[in-house]
Amino acid sequence: MARKFIDCREFPSEMKCSIAISADSTDELINAAVAHAVSVHGEHDSPAFRAELKKAVHQMEAPRNVA
Numbered sequence: 046m047a048r049k050f051i052d053c054r055e056f057p058s059e060m061k062c063s064i065a066i067s068a069d070s071t072d073e074l075i076n077a078a079v080a081h082a083v084s085v086h087g088e089h090d091s092p093a094f095r096a097e098l099k100k101a102v103h104q105m106e107a108p109r110n111v112a
Contacts, residue, residue: 047104
């Protein structure tokens with residue numbers, strides 16, 4: 046199963062955030078990324094912001110020992 050992730054280092058920021066967030070579903074990932082962006086970076090949750098985050102989603106292979 047491919048796991049999805051967003052890496053905060055891809056977004057310009059003065060704080061040089063190095064957080065990467067991963068999840069199995071896009072919806073779960075976007076919700077977690079929005080929560081991080083709002084609480085840490087002062088962003089505002091909006092449909093446009095969520096659309097921008099969706100463009101930054103990458104896929105990776107989960108480790109083989111994960112069920």
